[in-house]
Amino acid sequence: MDNLKEAEEDLTVSKLREGFPEATFSVRSFRNETTLLIKPGDLIRICRHLKEDPGLLYDFLSDLTAVDRLGDHPRFEVVYHLYSLQYKRWIGLKLHVEEGEAVPSVTSVWGTANWHEREVFDMFGIRFEGHPDLRRILMPEEWEGCPLRKDYPVQAAPKWWEEGTAGD
Amino acid sequence: MTERRTMTINMGPQHPSTHGVLRLVLELDGEIVVRCTPHIGYLHTGMEKIAESKRYQQVIPITDRMDYLAPLSNNLAYVLAVEKLLGIEVPPRAQVIRVMLTELTRIASHLVWLATHAIDIGAMSVFLYAFREREAIVDMYEQVSGARMMSSYFRVGGLFADLPEGFERTVQSFIASFPDRLAEYEDLLTKNPIWIERTRGVGVIKPEDAVDLGLSGPSLRACGIAWDIRKSNPYSGYEQFRFEMSRGTHGDVYDRYLCRIFEMQQSVAIVRQTLESLPGGPVVVADPKLIPPPKPMVKQSMEALIHHFLLWSAGFTVPAGEVYQSIESPRGEYGVYLVSDGSNTPYRVHFRAPSFVNLQSLPRMVEGRLVADLVAIIGSIDIVLGEVDR
Numbered sequence: 001m002d003n004l005k006e007a008e009e010d011l012t013v014s015k016l017r018e019g020f021p022e023a024t025f026s027v028r029s030f031r032n033e034t035t036l037l038i039k040p041g042d043l044i045r046i047c048r049h050l051k052e053d054p055g056l057l058y059d060f061l062s063d064l065t066a067v068d069r070l071g072d073h074p075r076f077e078v079v080y081h082l083y084s085l086q087y088k089r090w091i092g093l094k095l096h097v098e099e100g101e102a103v104p105s106v107t108s109v110w111g112t113a114n115w116h117e118r119e120v121f122d123m124f125g126i127r128f129e130g131h132p133d134l135r136r137i138l139m140p141e142e143w144e145g146c147p148l149r150k151d152y153p154v155q156a157a158p159k160w161w162e163e164g165t166a167g168d
Numbered sequence: 169m170t171e172r173r174t175m176t177i178n179m180g181p182q183h184p185s186t187h188g189v190l191r192l193v194l195e196l197d198g199e200i201v202v203r204c205t206p207h208i209g210y211l212h213t214g215m216e217k218i219a220e221s222k223r224y225q226q227v228i229p230i231t232d233r234m235d236y237l238a239p240l241s242n243n244l245a246y247v248l249a250v251e252k253l254l255g256i257e258v259p260p261r262a263q264v265i266r267v268m269l270t271e272l273t274r275i276a277s278h279l280v281w282l283a284t285h286a287i288d289i290g291a292m293s294v295f296l297y298a299f300r301e302r303e304a305i306v307d308m309y310e311q312v313s314g315a316r317m318m319s320s321y322f323r324v325g326g327l328f329a330d331l332p333e334g335f336e337r338t339v340q341s342f343i344a345s346f347p348d349r350l351a352e353y354e355d356l357l358t359k360n361p362i363w364i365e366r367t368r369g370v371g372v373i374k375p376e377d378a379v380d381l382g383l384s385g386p387s388l389r390a391c392g393i394a395w396d397i398r399k400s401n402p403y404s405g406y407e408q409f410r411f412e413m414s415r416g417t418h419g420d421v422y423d424r425y426l427c428r429i430f431e432m433q434q435s436v437a438i439v440r441q442t443l444e445s446l447p448g449g450p451v452v453v454a455d456p457k458l459i460p461p462p463k464p465m466v467k468q469s470m471e472a473l474i475h476h477f478l479l480w481s482a483g484f485t486v487p488a489g490e491v492y493q494s495i496e497s498p499r500g501e502y503g504v505y506l507v508s509d510g511s512n513t514p515y516r517v518h519f520r521a522p523s524f525v526n527l528q529s530l531p532r533m534v535e536g537r538l539v540a541d542l543v544a545i546i547g548s549i550d551i552v553l554g555e556v557d558r
Binding site for chain 2: 030031033059060061062063065067068079081083085088090092110111112114115116123136137138139140147148152154
């Protein structure tokens with residue numbers, strides 16, 4: 001996107017670079033929000049560092065979701081929003097994954113990721129490796145398709161409804 | 169006999185004390201809950217999917233239907249997110265009115281919580297009293313927007329309309345009488361030995377577990393953690409108002425009760441300040457590309473006619489980008505993650521619903537407790553299933 005520009009090095013970014021020199025990530029800033037673009041392979045190590053470094057303490061995973069960029073490669077973006085309760089700071093993380101590729105689960109870092117990742121799995125079909133209980137959460141277990149994918153219609157009825165075979 | 173036998177039972181989805189269509193599969197050892205597995209999604213209506221095919225202003229009514237006990241809080245988070253993407257700030261009068269109404273919403277929502285929570289545990293009278301007060305606030309919604317519940321009063325760029333004549337007097341008389349009423353409810357419950365017996369030490373969650381599970385709002389503050397988005401990341405001008413954050417110590421059902429009661433008192437203080445500081449001026453931004461022109465102008469000015477036509481047929485476009493805007497709703501952190509591709513409909517909207525996240529900590533609170541406590545604990549985390557399932 002044009003108006004996403006390289007951010008000035010904010011405190012979180014400089015501390016992360018300092019404590020974790022081997023990680024490769026790029027920084028985007030838009031409307032005073034800083035987002036780190038990271039690689040799936042670095043995810044767990046970066047998350048642990050963000051959570052445990054005494055100068056960062058991003059202990060609160062407030063949100064985890066995904067975006068389907070149908071037509072782009074890689075197709076999906078997985079987004080993490082973190083708060084540091086102590087320093088009252090906010091940061092976003094983002095990674096790109098191709099269809100069929102699995103993302104490491106962050107449930108071992110923040111327990112709250114459990115339901116969020118199940119929701120992303122349910123709605124987008126993105127698998128999370130190392131998730132303790134990865135199954136659908138909002139849709140029925142036998143549901144076909146992933147409703148929030150861009151190639152899924154807004155109005156669609158399941159097959160059993162169309163065919164009138166409910167309860168068979 | 170060393171073999172331990174457990175029994176599995178279903179609670180819900182139509183159980184009156186699950187506050188909607190929540191289904192819990194309980195594994196019981198006698199009367200002790202060994203394992204509790206929530207099953208959700210019965211009310212899933214694909215709101216995020218629907219929002220992708222609506223124009224920006226048309227998403228506002230969807231947010232009402234999510235947390236139907238605090239419609240204006242949801243409206244606020246969404247319109248703030250769109251305004252952040254647009255890079256605009258609404259006029260001071262609109263900001264203060266937004267704060268006033270969201271705080272009244274907080275009172276209304278906490279009153280429904282108090283009413284249903286109390287009736288779950290067996291205190292019938294509080295239910296009737298709390299609904300009486302809530303009715304006064306619902307009437308205020310009707311005065312400003314015409315609708316009692318699904319008010320959709322906030323708009324991207326300001327408000328649907330200015331406050332009606334005499335509205336400030338209505339609010340004034342409400343906040344004059346409400347603190348005494350609240351004290352009456354406290355008389356009924358706070359020192360009531362039965363209430364304390366049912367709630368004290370029940371459903372305890374440790375502060376570190378609460379943070380790990382993403383608990384937010386009064387339930388998190390009841391554990392002693394000072395976290396309120398109105399304080400930490402102020403929005404809509406909250407930094408101008410003086411109020412205190414609720415804090416508990418034990419993280420049990422009783423402390424959650426005390427926190428919410430305290431929050432209602434603080435909301436009254438905020439509403440009083442908004443009335444004192446309510447500035448004059450417009451309630452919408454002066455941007456004809458965003459706000460429809462006044463109707464008489466449409467008949468006189470060609471420009472106005474074009475803007476009117478465009479806004480009602482195609483809406484407005486929003487610059488490409490993505491933002492996350494969170495607010496402190498009555499239930500906790502309500503966040504809106506909004507992605508725009510530069511068109512007139514959102515590319516992706518995600519609602520970080522506090523009820524959804526808070527519900528996840530239920531098993532941690534109930535396992536090892538009695539079935540009877542479960543009812544008190546569900547009430548104490550104050551979930552709205554419309555928001556859990558979205």
